[in-house]
Amino acid sequence: MLNHSSAPQTAHWGPPYLLYLGQASDELAIKTARGLAYWRPEWCIGQLQRPGCKATLGLRELNVVEAKAAGANTMVVGMANAGGVMDPQTITDVIAALDAGLHVAAGLHNKLRENPEIVAAAQRNGRELFDARDPQPGIPVGTGRRRAGKRLLTVGTDCSTGKMYTTLALEREMRQRGLKADFRGTGQTGILVANCGVPIDSVVADFISGAAEWISPARFDGGWDLIEGQGSLFHPSYAGVSLGLLHGAQPDALVLTHEPGRPHMRGLPDHPIPGLRECLDANLKAARLTNPGVRAVGVSLNTSGMSADEARALCAKVAAELELPCADPVTMGVESIVDHLLACFAN
Amino acid sequence: MLNHSSAPQTAHWGPPYLLYLGQASDELAIKTARGLAYWRPEWCIGQLQRPGCKATLGLRELNVVEAKAAGANTMVVGMANAGGVMDPQTITDVIAALDAGLHVAAGLHNKLRENPEIVAAAQRNGRELFDARDPQPGIPVGTGRRRAGKRLLTVGTDCSTGKMYTTLALEREMRQRGLKADFRGTGQTGILVANCGVPIDSVVADFISGAAEWISPARFDGGWDLIEGQGSLFHPSYAGVSLGLLHGAQPDALVLTHEPGRPHMRGLPDHPIPGLRECLDANLKAARLTNPGVRAVGVSLNTSGMSADEARALCAKVAAELELPCADPVTMGVESIVDHLLACFAN
Numbered sequence: 047m048l049n050h051s052s053a054p055q056t057a058h059w060g061p062p063y064l065l066y067l068g069q070a071s072d073e074l075a076i077k078t079a080r081g082l083a084y085w086r087p088e089w090c091i092g093q094l095q096r097p098g099c100k101a102t103l104g105l106r107e108l109n110v111v112e113a114k115a116a117g118a119n120t121m122v123v124g125m126a127n128a129g130g131v132m133d134p135q136t137i138t139d140v141i142a143a144l145d146a147g148l149h150v151a152a153g154l155h156n157k158l159r160e161n162p163e164i165v166a167a168a169q170r171n172g173r174e175l176f177d178a179r180d181p182q183p184g185i186p187v188g189t190g191r192r193r194a195g196k197r198l199l200t201v202g203t204d205c206s207t208g209k210m211y212t213t214l215a216l217e218r219e220m221r222q223r224g225l226k227a228d229f230r231g232t233g234q235t236g237i238l239v240a241n242c243g244v245p246i247d248s249v250v251a252d253f254i255s256g257a258a259e260w261i262s263p264a265r266f267d268g269g270w271d272l273i274e275g276q277g278s279l280f281h282p283s284y285a286g287v288s289l290g291l292l293h294g295a296q297p298d299a300l301v302l303t304h305e306p307g308r309p310h311m312r313g314l315p316d317h318p319i320p321g322l323r324e325c326l327d328a329n330l331k332a333a334r335l336t337n338p339g340v341r342a343v344g345v346s347l348n349t350s351g352m353s354a355d356e357a358r359a360l361c362a363k364v365a366a367e368l369e370l371p372c373a374d375p376v377t378m379g380v381e382s383i384v385d386h387l388l389a390c391f392a393n
Numbered sequence: 394m395l396n397h398s399s400a401p402q403t404a405h406w407g408p409p410y411l412l413y414l415g416q417a418s419d420e421l422a423i424k425t426a427r428g429l430a431y432w433r434p435e436w437c438i439g440q441l442q443r444p445g446c447k448a449t450l451g452l453r454e455l456n457v458v459e460a461k462a463a464g465a466n467t468m469v470v471g472m473a474n475a476g477g478v479m480d481p482q483t484i485t486d487v488i489a490a491l492d493a494g495l496h497v498a499a500g501l502h503n504k505l506r507e508n509p510e511i512v513a514a515a516q517r518n519g520r521e522l523f524d525a526r527d528p529q530p531g532i533p534v535g536t537g538r539r540r541a542g543k544r545l546l547t548v549g550t551d552c553s554t555g556k557m558y559t560t561l562a563l564e565r566e567m568r569q570r571g572l573k574a575d576f577r578g579t580g581q582t583g584i585l586v587a588n589c590g591v592p593i594d595s596v597v598a599d600f601i602s603g604a605a606e607w608i609s610p611a612r613f614d615g616g617w618d619l620i621e622g623q624g625s626l627f628h629p630s631y632a633g634v635s636l637g638l639l640h641g642a643q644p645d646a647l648v649l650t651h652e653p654g655r656p657h658m659r660g661l662p663d664h665p666i667p668g669l670r671e672c673l674d675a676n677l678k679a680a681r682l683t684n685p686g687v688r689a690v691g692v693s694l695n696t697s698g699m700s701a702d703e704a705r706a707l708c709a710k711v712a713a714e715l716e717l718p719c720a721d722p723v724t725m726g727v728e729s730i731v732d733h734l735l736a737c738f739a740n
Contacts, residue, residue: 068730070623187630187694188629188630188631189630189661190628190629190630190658190661190663190664191631191663192663228720246598247597247598248597248599249597249598250594250595250596250597250598251592251593251594251595251596251597251601251633251634251637252595252630253630254598254633254634255630255631255632255633256630273683279636280682281537282536282537282602282640282641282682282683283534283535283536283537283597283599283602283603283640284602284690285602285636285637285640285679285682286598286601286602286633286634286635286636286638287598287599287601287633287637287639288633289632289633289636290598290632290633290634291633293629293630293632293633294629300633311537314536314537314538316538316539317537317682318536327637328612332632335629335632335664336629342734
């Protein structure tokens, strides 16, 4: 469990994990499982494919009984079916996992708890079902009250600009330096990686900032909460989520994420991508409502669409313009951003 | 029904109304009923008190059978119990209303549809239950696409600054001038007054702007949708709701509402009230994301805490500072704001 002591989680599901790939039709379908295997390899003891599965994580193949014998605690349904619907094979395999004594967690649109057979199997085996898209009950309204501890939030020019990846890269880098740093998940993959969190876009609107406060409570050990951002203040569909998350996170530090070359806001051809400076300034201004001392500490670019030379040149240009370290976390790492974060918050 | 033809409402509940006051303990408890009686007197044919009721609307007292005979279609549970819980007398009376052939609507935290006896009574009588705090199923994600028609949204420096009252006052004034103007409700009282709408703070976070688009669809008759605002961009608990509503409403015109003299943001002693100019600018800037032509057309002040002379002087001062008409809608009316709105959008 990554949770610090004041966090409100008391579940029994959690690692070690068997990653269920089922009949995944392609790489994209196992995005959640891949996120877990990449960021938490020490938690993932095997995978389970079914005939026709077109994707692999390269883990050893285990059935549910073998996985339980090997020490697995939870099977994670880490693949998405078309339309988020659970196919009959998956339902059968989930029930078999419960009967084998595993808890089951999933990030599907179709909830485990909405399938009566699955619920019955969990009950007769005394096992837990965890739907990562289901907010916990009892999340309070946000208070905006200052709380102890240091928090970093990733924000973006758009949806899907690398916020989760960047946040986890920062966690890895900070931990390698011996710092206390804990990723806080706000989307289904992030929640499974963190083994806790709230799907911030699924809470009732009045509770967005309260949910952000809830996942990153007051902290007294000198460590950082690294909070996965969602959406964009400039996305007409989701900006309310982003603003509530920004206010509730009460961040000391922001990292801006961006994918160069995107023609328009995701799914909205009429809406252009905002400029980096404009986007960062809007986030800083809004963040000051709950933390007047907020600072930008870096920019993360997804340069997968360009050559290494182009990427380096662009990062240098952005760094000069915004006077912040700028890197592609995949190809360049986030050392420069962590250096700047620590320099900004030294003492 | 006030709904224009493209709106998605097909319910049978609606006026004429019997307003249920029950055992209301004070004036505040019948806020919803009073809103209906004040703004839609032509819909309200009677009230129903129970022994111990400490508030009245001055309507004729009718029991459910008399109300039905007098033409009532729906009983509105227009009072709030402590904690939003329904007391046994209210439950008995709701069932009696259903048995008398009335639909029942309520804006309570405790839902009608969560009481099995009430649900059974509705079913056996073929009557509808309408919980104004329950979002309709099927609300889509917002698109940010420009749509036809003119829309005005009220925004505020804080919660409870008079957004509903101001919006309804604008509707009344515009209709008196023969203009097409329809109030769109976003809170429980507003929804009952409008006989349609979405409780915007109760939708799932991803759908805030979609809900705002849904209640004010494209409009082709030259009329105005007047949308009830919620919260404030400067309220740390609820700003996400306000931003999503602002983006989804896609307003052509904004009216800023404010209560002078409030010591801090509602419920949050650490958070000061923003300045009027700062608040208006932030709303205009955010609104431009989905409607670059948005304009501020007026300021509405709740001056109930000051003398008439003080109120007039303050309105004059604010009007000069913001170069906009400024009035208390209760004591001064909103003629000046409607004048300016029409001047801004002439042709």
